[in-house]
Amino acid sequence: MKRITSIIIFALILFAAGCTKESSGKQDKKDLPDRTTAEAGPRVIAGTMSIVEILDDFGYKNVVGVPSSRHPMPELYAKTEKIGKPMQPDLEVLKRLNADIYLASLGSKPTLDKLFQNQNIKTEYVDLNSYEACLNTIRHLGKLTSKQKEAEHVIQTIEAKTLEVRRSVHGKKSPKVLMLLGSPKKLMMGTKLCYTGSLMEVLKIHNIANDIGNFDKTYVPINIEEIVKHQPDVIIRLTHTKAEDTAESLRTEFAKNEIWQKVKAVKEDKIYDLDSNLYTVSRNIRIMNAVENLKEIIYGETEN
Incomplete structure (x- = not known):
């Protein structure tokens, strides 16, 4: 009888240990980043508020750095790390963030090219200097971030309003x-x-x-x-x-x-x-x- 009781107790101990191990495994898995639900698209730094606002229109979450600005930051990026001024970003912060791409305005190219020389920072400059250039850039950023549908919605909204205003002043x-x-x-x-x-x-x-x-x-x-x-x-x-x-x-x-x-x-x-x-x-x-x-x-x- 004692032998049977010992066997039962031993079995219960093994069962409990197995449950503890399984539970611990589930907890560890839960603590890991869920890469299957991560947003498609590169990890980007938005170098200007113009770019920040375009990405915000898309609802794009994979933004790891934004500029310091006197203008209000969209809620989506309220806790995103600041990189400094658009024309004088902090190189140490940029290196630490290690983004896939740094997005900046075309007008900042001469200054940033000098600053980023030999820094191994992949930079792309976008044109926001005219109405048509803005629409083209919105479309391009939509493709870059896998947000083509959202980008086309933004463009169609802008064009519809523009057409409405043009019709109102016709003649x-x-x-x-x-x-x-x-x-x-x-x-x-x-x-x-x-x-x-x-x-x-x-x-x-x-x-x-x-x-x-x-x-x-x-x-x-x-x-x-x-x-x-x-x-x-x-x-x-x-x-x-x-x-x-x-x-x-x-x-x-x-x-x-x-x-x-x-x-x-x-x-x-x-x-x-x-x-x-x-x-x-x-x-x-x-x-x-x-x-x-x-x-x-x-x-x-x-x-x-």
Whole structure:
């Protein structure tokens, strides 16, 4: 009897040990990353807020680094590691993150190429300098991240809104518009090749830069004599720093400068400051907001 009891107890001990081992195995497996459910696509660092917002529109989760920015970070990337400023990312952070690809804007290429020299950082530069370039980049990033369906949805949404706005101004004559960038100390004129200029083209807004010359650059130095000659009805201005202070100083400059006083838009105070959140950073689905806003500013001048 004692022998039978010993056998039973031994069997129970073995059974319990087996259960413990099996339970421990399941726990270990649970603690491991579930690679079968990981999102398809490369681990990327989004080097600019424009790229961040495009990837956010896709709902793309495999973003391991984002830039430091004064602009609000999308909730999806609120806890994503910061890499520093777009033009001065922290190389130590980039190396530690070891992403598959670093996405940056085309305009930053000369600076970043020097910074990344011999650093073995795979970088891809995307063009966000015009309306069409933005749509092409959205499509390209959709393919890169295996989010083609989401990318096409974003593009179709933008194009549908753009078409709606264009139809709303069909048949209306655009006032002559001068697009300026900068401060009183350094003013540049926006051509049809700059981002805002491309939106003007989409809405068939009369950009006097097209009358002054056939430029191959996005922004060119102003020629006040030519501006007076072509007499813009409206001036729109964009600045990257301290917009309110710069706007006030520019108005003061216009008011005391005799040459600017010969410009119709200045005499009639038809000067509008553009929201930098719409016309510089937000080049994703919110392109629609910029198109709508530009239409209200410019074609609102022609409404009775």
